[in-house]
Amino acid sequence: MADHGKFITRGVRSMFLSTAFFFIANVLVKQVSHLPAMEAVFFRCTIASVLCLIGLRRANASIIGSNHLILALxxxxxxxxxxxxxxxxxxxxxxxxxxxxxxxxxxSAVLAIVILGEKLGRTQWIFYALAFAGVILIQRVDHRVEPFYVLLGIFSAFCSGVAYNLVRRMSGEEHRLTIVFHFQLIGAIAGTIAILFEWVQPTGCDWLWLLGLGVFSQLGQIYLTDALQREKVAGVAIVIYSGLVYAVVIGWAVFGESQSLLTLAGMLLVVAGVLASVFNSRRLARRVEDVEATAAYKV
Structure with missing residues (x-):
């Protein structure tokens, strides 16, 4: 429940923490860029699944669940x-x-038309076009960004959209931790298979970065869940996208990744397009209360 009357509610504080923890996890992924991506997935999901299992035990919630096919998908x-x-x-x-x-x-919203039979207003399509215009601008002006990785990033976003619509299909039927645990478990299994074929031995601080990746990802999920239980997405949307500020600053300070004004303009177009869609109507905000927030984090 939202703490009405307070400028910074518990839900907003939880979302700030969630955004920060997930961002730290993203930074740690870049710190181990010399390791295969699936190796990072293995450590992330294995550590998080153990922590999630502990949470399930404490909550006395079902580990197996009842929607087996949807949980697997x-x-x-x-x-x-x-x-x-x-x-x-x-x-x-x-x-x-x-x-x-x-x-x-x-x-998430577009796929909900097919998966959940929902509808989108014309204004929403305009806002979404604005966001994709930002993506195109980034790719055109930033020569460090190859088209392949732009397409791969968009494909990742598409898969997130599918995943969170499947989560919504199970709304009220499965415990949140049950859903998260199955995701982490499948990720850990896939990672285990992958490292059998491609393994690069972590050295030195790599072990610390990989441990932190799993821990901070799970902390981000915990506070994200708390925030969504207390606030509607419209109340925390700006907090969610504040992660872009972290990314620009840390990317420059830690990784030497400077951004041109046109690249920053493209990023702002993406954020503006999505935020405008969130605040366009209360009806939309209610319909995507969980999806708009959680889809930005790949958990």
Missing amino acids: RGIFGTIALFTFFVTLQHIPLATAQTLQYVSPIF
Whole structure:
């Protein structure tokens, strides 16, 4: 429940923490760019699944669940989204990769037409076109960003959209931790298979970065869940996209990834398009209360 009357509610504070934790996890992925992306997925999902299992035990919630097919599909699409997002993080600037992930709410809403039988107003399509115009601008002006990785980032966002519509199909039927656990478990299994064929031995601080990746990802999920239980997406949307500020600053300070004014303009177009769609109507905000927020994080 939202804390009405307070400028910074508990829900907003939780979303700030969630955004920060997920961003730290993204930075750690770039720190291990010399390792295969699926190796990072393995550590991320294995550590997070153990933490999630502990949470399930404490909550006395079902580990197996009842919607087995949908849980499996959610885990598969979530794992694909996570893997492709990690690849983009490792090969293009941090802020650009994060911006591409921000278009996932568009796919969530569009796919809801097919999966959930929902409808979109004409105004929403205009806002979504604005966001994609930003993506095109980024690709055209930033020569560090190859078209392949732009397409891969968009594909990651698409898979996130599928995953979160599947989550909505299970709304009220499965415990949140049950859904998250199946995703992490499938990611861990896929990662295990992948490292049997391609393994690069982590050295030195790599182990610390990989441990942090799993821990911070799970912390981000915990606070994200708390925020969504307390606030509607319209109340925390600006907080969600504040992660772009982190990405621009840290990308420059840590990885030496400067951004041109036109690239920044493209990023702002993406964020403006998605935010405008969120605030366009209360009806839309209610319909995508979980999807608009969570799709930006690949968890």
